[in-house]
Amino acid sequence: MPNLVRSIVAFWLFLGPTPASIGSERFGDIEVHAEFPRNRDLPHGYLEYWISVVNHSSVSAHEVTLIIPKDKASGHLRSISRSVVVGPSERMVVSLWQPSVRMMGENMTLAVDGEEQRDAVSMEITRDPFPTRRPVPEPLRLVSSSVGNEYRQGAINSKNLEWWRELIPFIASDPPISKWSEHWFTYSSFDGVVVTSGEWKEAPPAVKSALWRYVECGGSLFILGPGEVPSGWRGRTETQSGLSISYLGFGVQVSSGELDIDRLSADQLSILKKHWYQSYNPWRGRLDLEEANRVFPVVANLDVPVRALLLVILLFVVVIGPVNLLVLSRMRRRVWLLWTIPAVSAATCLAVSVTAIWSEGWTARVRSATLTVLDEDSQRAATLGWMAFYSPLTSGGGLHFSYDTELTPQIARDISGPGWRSLDWTRDQHLSAGWIQARVPAHFMIRRGEQRRERLGIQAQDGKLISVVNGLGSAIQTVWVADAEGRIYSAASVPAGAKAPLLPDRIAPNAAGTASALRATFASSWIESIEAVAAHPERFMLPHSYVALLDDTPFAEPGLPEKGTKRADRTLVYGILKGLGP
Numbered sequence: 001m002p003n004l005v006r007s008i009v010a011f012w013l014f015l016g017p018t019p020a021s022i023g024s025e026r027f028g029d030i031e032v033h034a035e036f037p038r039n040r041d042l043p044h045g046y047l048e049y050w051i052s053v054v055n056h057s058s059v060s061a062h063e064v065t066l067i068i069p070k071d072k073a074s075g076h077l078r079s080i081s082r083s084v085v086v087g088p089s090e091r092m093v094v095s096l097w098q099p100s101v102r103m104m105g106e107n108m109t110l111a112v113d114g115e116e117q118r119d120a121v122s123m124e125i126t127r128d129p130f131p132t133r134r135p136v137p138e139p140l141r142l143v144s145s146s147v148g149n150e151y152r153q154g155a156i157n158s159k160n161l162e163w164w165r166e167l168i169p170f171i172a173s174d175p176p177i178s179k180w181s182e183h184w185f186t187y188s189s190f191d192g193v194v195v196t197s198g199e200w201k202e203a204p205p206a207v208k209s210a211l212w213r214y215v216e217c218g219g220s221l222f223i224l225g226p227g228e229v230p231s232g233w234r235g236r237t238e239t240q241s242g243l244s245i246s247y248l249g250f251g252v253q254v255s256s257g258e259l260d261i262d263r264l265s266a267d268q269l270s271i272l273k274k275h276w277y278q279s280y281n282p283w284r285g286r287l288d289l290e291e292a293n294r295v296f297p298v299v300a301n302l303d304v305p306v307r308a309l310l311l312v313i314l315l316f317v318v319v320i321g322p323v324n325l326l327v328l329s330r331m332r333r334r335v336w337l338l339w340t341i342p343a344v345s346a347a348t349c350l351a352v353s354v355t356a357i358w359s360e361g362w363t364a365r366v367r368s369a370t371l372t373v374l375d376e377d378s379q380r381a382a383t384l385g386w387m388a389f390y391s392p393l394t395s396g397g398g399l400h401f402s403y404d405t406e407l408t409p410q411i412a413r414d415i416s417g418p419g420w421r422s423l424d425w426t427r428d429q430h431l432s433a434g435w436i437q438a439r440v441p442a443h444f445m446i447r448r449g450e451q452r453r454e455r456l457g458i459q460a461q462d463g464k465l466i467s468v469v470n471g472l473g474s475a476i477q478t479v480w481v482a483d484a485e486g487r488i489y490s491a492a493s494v495p496a497g498a499k500a501p502l503l504p505d506r507i508a509p510n511a512a513g514t515a516s517a518l519r520a521t522f523a524s525s526w527i528e529s530i531e532a533v534a535a536h537p538e539r540f541m542l543p544h545s546y547v548a549l550l551d552d553t554p555f556a557e558p559g560l561p562e563k564g565t566k567r568a569d570r571t572l573v574y575g576i577l578k579g580l581g582p
Contacts, residue, residue: 024121025119025120025121025122027110027112027117027119028112029055029056029057029060029062029112030053030054030055030056030062030064030086030110030112031053031054031056032051032052032053032054032064032066032108032110032121033051033052033054034049034050034051034052034108034121034123035049035050035051035052036049036050036123036124036125042100042127042140042189043100043140043189043283044100044188044189044282044283044408045100045185045187045188045189045190045406046097046098046099046100046185046186046188046189046406047097047098047127047189048095048096048097048181048183048185048186049068049080049095049096049097049098049123050093050094050095051066051093051094051095051096051108052091052092052093052094053066053084053086053091053092053093053094054086054090054091055086055087055088055089055090055091056089057088057089058088058089059088060088061085061086061087061088061090062085062086062112062113063083063084063085063086063112063113063114064083064084064085064086064110064111064112065081065082065083065110065111065112065114066081066082066083066084066094066096066108066110067079067080067081067108067109067110067111068080068081068096068098068105068108068123068125069103069105069106069107069108069109069123069125070105070106070107070108070109070120071105071106071107071120075101075102075103075104075105076101076102076103076409076411076421077098077099077101077102077103077421077422077423078103078420078421078422078433078434079422079423080096080097080098080103080422080423080424080425081096081422081423081424081425081426082094082096082424082425082426083424083426084426095181095183095425096425097185097425098127098423099406099407099408099409099423100189100283100408100409101409101411101421102127102128103125103127104125104128105125106122106123106124106125107120107121107122107123107125108120108121108123108125109121138280139191139192139276139277139279139280140171140189140190140191140192140280141171141190141191141192141193141194141276142171142173142187142190142192142193142194143171143173143193143194143195144173144176144177144194144195144196144199145173145174145175145176145177146195146196146198146199147194147195147196147224171190176199176202177195177199177200177202177203177207178202178203178204178207180203180207180210180211181207181210182204182206182207182209182210183210183403184210184211184213184214184217184404184449185403185406186210187210187211187214187219188214188217188219188406188447190219191219191220191276191277191279191280192219192220192221192222192272192275192276192279193211193214193219193220193221193222194222194224195221195222195223195224196223196224196225197223197224197225197226197227197255198225200223200225200227200228212230212248212253212380213380213382213449214251214449215248215249215251215252215253216248216249216250216251216373216380216382216449217249217250217251217382217384217406217447217448217449218249218250218251218279218282218382218384218447218522219251219279220251220252220253220254220275220276220278220279221251221252221253221254222253222254222255222256222272223253223254223255223256224256225255225256225257225258226255226257226258227244227253227255229246229248229253230248230375230378230380231377231378233246233247233248233375235542235544236248236515236542237515238515240271241265241267241268241271242256242257242265242268243255243256243257243268243271243272244256244257245271247515247516247518247519249373249375249380249382249518250373250382250384250518250519250521250522251279251519251522252275252278252516252519254271254272254275256268275519277523278519278520278522278523279522279523281522281523281524282445282522282523282526283408286410286411287410287443288410288411289410289440289441289443291410292388292410292441292443293388293441293443295527296367296369296386296388296443296527297367297388298365298366298367298388298389298390298441298443299365299390299441312348312352316344316345316348319344320340320341320344320345324337324340324341324344325337328340362392362393362564363392363564363565363566364389364390364391364392364393364395364436364560364564364565364566365389365390365391365565365566365567365568366387366388366389366558366559366560366565366566366567366568367387367388367567367568367569368385368386368387368388368553368556368567368568368569368570368571369385369386369526369527369530369569369570369571370383370384370385370386370387370446370530370553370555370556370569370570370571370572371383371384371385371521371526371529371530371533371572371573371574372555372556372571372572372573372574373518373574373575373576374452374454374455374555374573374574374575374576375576376455376456376575376576376577376578377576377578379451379452379453380449380450380451380452381448381449381450381451381452381454381555382447382448382449383446383447383448383449383555383556384445384446384447384448384522384526385445385446385526385530385556386443386444386445386446386526386527387443387444387446387556387559388441388442388443388444389436389441389442389443389559389560390439390440390441390442391436391438391439391560392438392439393438394436394437394438395435395436395560397560397561398430398431398432398433398435398436399430399431399435399436399559399560400428400429400430400431400557400559401428401429401431401557401559402428402429402448402450402557403425403428403429404448404449404450405429405446405447405448405556405557406446406447406448407429407431407444407445407446408444408445408446409435409442409443409444410443410444410445420433420434421433421434421435422434436560445526446556448555448556452555454471454472454473454554455471455472455575455578456468456469456470456471456472456479456481456546456548456575456577457469457471457499458481458502458577460483464483465481465483465489465502466501466502467499467500467501467502468481468491468494468499468500468502469497469498469499470494470495470496470497470498470499470500471497472496472548472550472554472573473496473552473554474496474550474551474552474553474554474571475493475494475495475496475550475551475552476491476492476493476494476495476548476549476550476551477492477493477549477550477551478490478491478492478548478549479491479492479494479546479547479548479549480505480508480537480538480541480546480547480548481502481545481546481577482511482541482542482543482544482545482546483543483544484543484544485543486510486511486541486542486543487504487509487510487511488504488505488508488509488510488511488538488541489502489503489504489505490502490503490504490505491503505538508536508537508538510538511538511541511542511543511545512538512539512541513538513539513540513541513542513545514542515542517539517540518540518574521533521540530570530572533547533572533574534549534570534572540574544576544577545574545575545576545577546573546574546575546577547572547573547574547575548572548573548575549571549572550569550571550572550573551569551571552569552571553569553571554571555571555573556571
């Protein structure tokens with residue numbers, strides 16, 4: 001009975017509606033309405049702020065810059081901003097996303113035509129993604145309004161209270177699914193999304209696409225009732241304990257078919273719980289600077305050369321003091337101390353600077369390890385991996401990524417003090433200041449979901465694969481292709497756009513993968529998973545699939561300009577072929 005009471009209380013606490021808070025203000029011709037979610041202490045993913053901007057002038061356009069927060073406090077992130085041009089009598093909705101980085105402060109300010117306004121839009125901004133308030137971190141689910149409202153009384157009177165216990169903790173969405181976001185970032189903070197089949201049928205195509213992209217990037221979607229699956233993934237569907245489980249990219253879509261909530265068995269609940277935890281596993285902990293560089297090194301040694309510095313300081317003190325004074329005394333030119341001391345100081349500084357430049361150079365270093373799942377039929381790509389940056393000098397231009405790339409910085413949670421990092425969303429995802437500091441490595445876990453047209457051209461003859469045309473946009477080091485029977489052919493050193501013969505692979509002659517293999521790579525160490533796919537591609541391949549090891553990384557942005565940057569990329573593409581013709 002105590003467990004029942006606790007479950008009911010927890011159910012009401014989490015099921016209660018969590019509407020966005022709204023702030024509103026007028027600045028001359030410009031009126032701003034800001035909506036921001038109350039659930040801000042999410043351990044990973046991006047948090048979306050919706051700002052409605054209205055231009056009441058019928059003749060003049062205005063450039064509006066939105067800045068969050070106005071009143072800053074401690075944290076890792078100083079501000080998020082975005083500039084838009086609002087035409088005469090125009091109304092637009094602008095999204096700003098906050099990565100899983102601690103940001104403390106309140107209110108939003110804006111600048112109109114370059115002039116920052118004194119007043120602020122009332123907003124609660126503080127976000128602490130580190131799970132200090134949850135002693136035992138658990139996956140977090142987003143449930144639709146139907147699940148949150150229609151079954152509210154049913155859960156209390158339900159014969160299957162275990163279902164509701166497993167669903168907690170979750171956040172109930174107030175808006176209907178037709179009003180849900182069309183960008184997958186909005187769902188990236190959740191380890192599972194739960195909707196009914198009726199809602200799924202009514203969902204706009206753009207919302208379905210965003211949710212499928214969320215799934216392909218490692219999320220979990222549970223449809224209460226029958227559910228549809230994208231055509232490219234129908235061959236990767238299996239049935240477990242009466243549940244239809246479809247593996248989409250790195251994620252999973254589960255449908256209950258005709259089963260009612262009250263009829264879900266313990267085995268079925270266990271399957272759902274397993275997939276929720278698999279979506280949560282990569283975010284269980286953050287690494288500090290030294291640990292991240294140990295796991296994914298971008299520079300060989302982070303240690304400060306203490307002995308060398310002490311020797312330089314000691315030599316400097318001896319030369320500028322006793323030696324300098326002794327020599328000038330013998331020369332009877334003690335007055336020269338006025339220029340020899342600055343001269344020796346300048347020479348020492350120059351020597352130290354030249355030594356540092358000589359040892360590391362001017363060139364920034366970028367290292368990446370990525371795995372991309374490319375569905376050629378739907379022209380969708382999902383990428384996961386790590387990127388690391390190191391520069392001898394502070395980068396003035398910052399880092400640039402697209403609107404499709406989620407970044408999880410590896411920042412120690414115990415760093416405090418005023419934030420110095422800035423993020424601007426005007427033209428792209430611009431990590432504008434504070435992210436790349438001189439001689440300090442920066443590491444990111446990355447996810448990206450996007451539309452891509454790259455593909456391999458496969459030619460078959462007499463039931464055998466004979467050649468491949470490289471249409472992946474980068475030179476291929478090695479490619480393994482499985483035909484309809486699972487027989488593996490391979491080719492090596494294929495330039496971009498070139499054609500090469502395919503020969504039966506003697507080391508790994510047959511595909512031995514499972515539908516859930518890619519899902520398992522997401523739930524474990526991404527770096528180790530990428531190396532495992534490269535070492536034994538046959539263990540992950542199914543018929544009509546391929547694995548390609550590329551020279552470059554066309555499916556992940558470089559972050560820094562290519563010119564003047566030294567790169568080390570490990571790029572794997574797991575492709576699902578559109579078809580094998582004669």
